[in-house]
Amino acid sequence: MAGRTILFLGVILWLSLCLSSPVAHGQITDPQEVAALLAVRSNLKDKDKNLNWTRKTDPCASNWTGVLCYKNETDGYMHVQELRLLRLNLTGTLAPELGQLTHMKRLDFLWNKISGSIPKQIGDITALELLLLSGNQLTGSLPDELGYLPNLSKFQLDLNEISGPIPKSFANLPKVQHFHMNNNKFTGQIPPELSTLPLLKHFLLDNNNLSGYLPPELAQMPSLTILQLDNNNFAGSVIPDSYGQIRKLIKLSLRSCGLQGTIPDLSGLRRLLYLDISHNQLTGKITSNTISQNITTIILSNNQLNGSIPSNFSGLSHLQKLYLDNNLLSGFVPSTIWDNITFTSDTKLDINFENNLLSDISGVLDIPPNVTLKLSGNPVCTNANQRNIRLLCGPSNGNEEAPQNLDKPVLTCQPQSCPIRDHFEYVPTLPNECFCAAPFGIGLRLRSPSISNFLPYRDEFDMFITTNVYVKPNLTLYKYQLYVDSIEWEAGPRLKMFLLFYPEYTNNSNTFAESEIQAIANTFAGFTIPGSDIFGPYDLLNFTAQGPYSNVLLPSLGGGGRSKGALAGIILGSISCVIVVVGVPKVTMKMDGVKAFSFEDMQTATSGFVITTQIGQGGYGKVYKGTLADGVVVAVKRAQQGSLQGDKEFYTEIEMLSRVHHRNLVSLVGYCDEKGEQMLVYEFMPNGSLHDLLSGTNINYSTRAPLNFKTRLHIALGASRGILYLHTEADPPIIHRDIKANNILLDSKWTAKVSDFGISRLVPVSEDAKGDSNAQISTNVKGTPGYVDPEYFLTRKLTEKSDVYSLGIVFLELLTGMQPISHGRNIVREVNAACGSGMMVSIIDRKMGPYPSECVKKLMALALRCSLDETKDRPTMQEVVRELENITTMFEQQSSTGGTDTVPEMNVINRFSPGSTSVGSGPLSSVYDRRSPYVSMDLNSGDLVSGVIPTINPR
Template identity: 35%
Template sequence: MNPKYLVFLLAASLQICSIAALTNSDDLTKLKALMDIWENLPPSWEGTDPCGDQWDGIKCINSRVTSITLSSMGLKGQMSGDITNLPELQILDLSYNKDLRGPLPASIGNLKKLKYLILVGCSFSGPIPNSVGSLQQLVYLSLNSNAFTGPIPPSIGNLSELYWLDLADNKLDGNIPVSTDTTPGLDMLVKTKHFHLGKNQLSGEIPSKLFSSDMTLIHVLFDSNKLTGSIPSTLALVQTLEVIRFDRNSLIGPVPSNLNVLTNVSELFLSNNGLTGPLPNLTGMSFLNYLDISNNSFDASDFPRWISTLQSLTTLMMEGTQLQGQIPPSFFSLANLQTVVLSNNRLNGTLDIGTINSDQLQLIDLQTNSISDYTPKPGQKQVDIILVNNPVCQETGVIASYCTVSRPNSSYVTLPNNCVPIPCRSNQISSPNCNCAYAYTGLLVFRAPSFSDLGNITIYISLQRSLMDSFRSNQLPVDSVSLSNPRKDLSEYLDLNLQVFPFDRDYFNQTIISQIGFVLSNQTFKPPKFFGPYYFIGDVYHYFAGEATRSNNSSNTGIIIGAVAGGSALLLLLVLAGLYAYRQKKRAERATEWNNPFAHWDSTKSSGAGFPQLKGARFFSFEELKKYTNNFSEANDIGSGGYGKVYRGVLPNGQLIAIKRAQQESLQGALEFKTEIELLSRVHHKNVVSLLGFCFERGEQMLIYEFVPNGSLNESLSGKSGIRLDWVRRLKIALGAARGLAYLHELANPPIIHRDIKTTNILLDERLNAKVADFGLSKPMSDTEKGHITTQVKGTMGYLDPEYYMTQQLTEKSDVYSFGVVMLELLTARKPIERGKYIVREVRMAMDRTKDLYNLHELLDPSIGLQTTLKGLDKFVDLAMECVKESGADRPIMGDVVKEIENILQLAGLNPNAESASTSASYEEAGKGSPRHPYSKDAFDYSGAFPPSKLEPQ
């Protein structure tokens, strides 16, 4: 074809397209403005006719844009005010784009016809604009899992059509707004079914005016905030309620006596508050499945008889509620019972579980009570019974299974549908129908499931079926879904990994991904009722493939448009051929890297840093870690310090990891980095945080550790984590940390001096077992260095061995000194240096061995349980003071410290070799909210080398 004629055809086609365009010019201008500020838009966003050219995620009516749905697209940028100038827009769903950030524009209120505002799982921040109250037609307002701050706008009360209000998992603070003579409030939302406001920082009392008999609420979720005052009795006016969560706040006073009139409630969570008075009588709540009132300050009482009348009960959580006496055997005959947790009470006598009628009962946890006898009956149903820290298990020679801590296995993964899975190429997954494909993945989170038996296969099969039914009813090309790794998080939410597989091809296109995301983000999908309220966090989908050339809807463009389309198709084929060749090249490179994980090891002959010799740790590529952390997103940034940043990541098998990423000024040479990872890869002990691997490419140095969920000891002692530590728990933490340190000194090869032992470097796992962490300053000792190492002084002021500071002679006894300070911190919950006072000196001056509690009443932490007998406290103080003696030669070695703490535990009537008795949830203090993260910016601390003048107090 003549080139001039081709140019003419192209020009003519553009002219015809502009004449036949279906999109309103003003709307086109606004979408073009979005293209200028957003990255990673779908490739279909080109041309001048979004409605006619069918841009992915865009829907129109009568040439006006009415819907923008772009979930899981990997969009980057901020919310532009241009989007608020689309007057006919009814749906805006940008969920699961974690790199969309910044504030919402105040002009959001201009979208007068908006019905769905859904921004789940992004990174938007700043206050929620008050103008959101102008969206009079709004039905769904889902802003959860972002970083919004400030108060809840009272203007939301003006949204008279609102059905769904979800502001959970943000940083909102202030009071819950209710209406006055001049301002609206949430009490005006009489059509709203869902109040999801958990995991924020809301404070003040729950207003009694918030609830009324006019309301139609079914879910009230206020968990994990900072709410105070009492539970308003007006809550009982909302007869439609099904799920109530007020747990993990600072609520006080008695539970309203009229709460039992809410006969439709199936899940009731009131745990981890400061509730007082008698245990609530919930007789009549015949649909109650899940009851958790643990860790409150109720009056001491016998096991309530009304509990045995709750025929629907699956789960009873009454840990730390001052129960006493015996459990009636009839209670265990409830037909639907799955889990019973009554630990940390005063239950006594003989345990008789009578006749078990439930075929679902998995666990009876009665740790730390006063049960004196239990004899399993012949033929009795196999149930995990835990009686650790009861007299029945403290007799010499008792080795019964119920005297150890065990939990039912809750692993689950969708099995193949009568087929054999086949090997798949990189990033593809074999579906339940044994087809290799690029799955759409994400996390389903259920906020209040009515069951606790996570190993029940039937419930997951029903969830899979309901998901498939929902996708099919919405005419989505989904072949199958897979669920895996069910687990409870610290808020008692149920997390499930979800994989969605495409039908009749191995990838989804942009349109289908946005539609699947919308089905899950706007709650079109309704799970089986026993799963309760949920939300979904989708992963960015990276596997879109080129689609066939789109047909043009304007049939009157004739042969000219066909010729142009043919030329465009040819050009597209050439581009695709180039992309295919490039992709094949990259795939070959990745294959080479996979076969040789050290292909990018940045070593040089001069550095002497050959490939590291690892024991248990492995190489992670930079691309892998990008994927596991969602491109090192801000949402996964969980800590920072002088070394760099720490990111949370998730491996393909669901395991959580912590990734310590060095900043440029902290990078070591190849030889030094190799030496460090070789050293840490040899450290394997249950009381030492494990190194899983490393990354050393693209100029990066990263260490990958196991993820330790319950933060640092410092956070628990300071009250920041919400975990309450009694005397026994502190003894066990001291023993665990001591064992970890003794391992480093005496069993590691080579022996290691930690050099920075402190409470921020002792982490607590899910069962509050102590793990020594952060080896940034550690020093291995070779055979020639046994005795001492002369080295520059490093450490943290307050924990620093004064002998080491003065002589620069580093020995294992320097760690012993630091551990002694940690022991004093366990006793007092005070910082080593606070307001100019040094804890070692304060204890030394106050000590009087002739007086009760060694005369340390004023220094001891009140939450240690001073009202109870602190068995072994005198010996613990003596040991701590031995550890902090001025001369290292006078201090014990860590092996002896371990033995002495074991003796103290035995003196307290406990088995020092028993596993921890409870999960961390057992020790969450009322009113403290959700535990902070172990790698939070306050917890993560790296103390590098410094001259004496630069030593900073901890």
């Protein structure tokens, strides 16, 4: 009996404990924090429906979007440890109730469109370590309460509209290491009190409206490595002598600050790598003890410096950039500056001495190939007949450095052994191994690097990243698992790059495990990679999880509970925020990486839109080549007054290009929308359009393309990959609707990039229909005659196969050099007739030169399949890319083995007049006149044959 009583009492006690626990009442998350999150949700507008926050579910138990939790063993509740809501296209304001999330360590609203002021209640989150609010539309002043966060390490507020002074209370942040508050509207004096911050490393306040003087006390910061205050107004202030004693300083950038006086002695800055104090009013001499021996970049342009160029510049073995232009320097041009630099294929030195008083050259001027020296505007150029320096005295062409896809090593691997259609590829950093694997992509931007040329530091960067990225506890990546795929310098200067991470080389798997993908993503999103003297702090721009990783839910972007479509919309985003503006008559836009230019900016860039800068013209308006204030060369598309396309196409273009980023899509730099003008600013494509290339009509592009088969195949594959990205990786998918030779542009390496998204359409497919190429949109027919899908023209049902048809026409242009419609005849019919008559060779563009006939036949067959009338009979873009890759492999194998399956140029019959038996130049349409004689080549024997073309009946 006693035992039963004890058992009964034990059950009662157990039940009482269970019923009193939070779990028993369905309260997994602290109720106060649930209420706070709901208040936060009520202040936000989620037009893309990314947030799954509802009163009917528990935040932590139901994996609310962006809510990361941990369990507190003391009270039994789950508590919010992190809000990670980056790049969700959120608008609205920040709720004061955020201050009730007192257990939160990381608050992340990066790259949204949040407006209003920062609530002072955030100062109550004593556990907060990262405050990440960059790239929004926040206004107002900073509350003093934020200066009392005892654990705050990173204070990231750049690219907002925050105004007012910097609170003196910020001197009370004992653990802060990063002040990233550039590109705002801060005013007033930099508080000298900030000098007491013991751990501050990066002090980035450039592009604000700060005034007063430069506080000498900042030199007392014991950990300061980057001091970046460009484009403020410290009119009349001097550079304090004390700044020469900031012993850990790596980068000093005080460009365009209104500074006066002389350059202080900076010889105590033994770690200084980057110095930019240009565009001020500095006077005096550049003394020989000014510069660190390890420096990479010296920019002293546009001051009033006098005296001679220091001789000790010749001892700077790491120097990459030396700009002393627009000063009063006199004496000799030193000819030994580069003597101690070891040049490799990646090393370069850029020197600008323009517009000084330099009268002669010391010694023998023997300039290495990797050195650029500019001397125009100096007296030495008037004596050019005495020295062979005329080439150094020409006008400056600005900086035309384009985005750079880094060359991958050539692999000799068996064809068809890598399932490229599933986004697998050979690992480029294993050149002697044909290891096929699926990469995970990350877009990154170095916010303030201390170099001007990345390539010499590429290996060091690879090692820096891989040794700090953990895929498992105590297990980092091998160096070969990282490949830097592309780099691009942006204003700042900042360095944008795209990284590809590959799984470990084993016999068991060629993909990352889901936990490994999540670990890599968390490393970057949590900003756990330590700082680097050379590479500085970074921005996380995007993740690209495709192929076998398409369904991986990345905790760094909000964890579970989000639809695949919403997740993909985030991880495939890039540096610009998604902005839906179609149909809106006028909007104010602010996007990270997509700049709003003034009309005056565009006038200056294009020299007033003079005719000499015009490089193209279309139905939308004219296109000009321009140079921005930072030296970046761009293409400016200016809408003509009264353009029928108007706002809709203008905003559609911005929306689409802010969604998609790929090496084969043209990048949008910015836009101008004021004074009745609408202009789009793109990356400049040095080699124009494919139409220019084939027709040879545009003389504005200086280089001449090798119009051989290899170049044409390279262009076809690049354009196809860009369109494949739009169809299968953009979320929702995008149908371009205007694929044509004019909209395929070519960079300096003849890489094709698809452009002009003014009439593109998003495909509103459901979750079940994703990837269904037969999904249709009813729409008014848009496009260019000759390229429009016949079935789309008749039914107005737009599908992804409509782009396939247009691309097929482009392929035919590449092979024949003809236009889609000429003299009333259609290129598809003409090519079909020629091939059906066994005379394909006669219509191949003779400018192609010798070519491998089997490869050409396969490309021709693919082009005709793409341009079939029936949608269902055309290949998908995945099949198109796969076939082009197979043709490329065949071509490379034939080239490497010296194959002879090549049609010689002398035997190619192209355009000729009726009755002619020799190569001529008449219109192609005359080939198909009734009973016209022809001369052709048998594809099997290679013999010349003659005959007549049968009558072609019109369809």
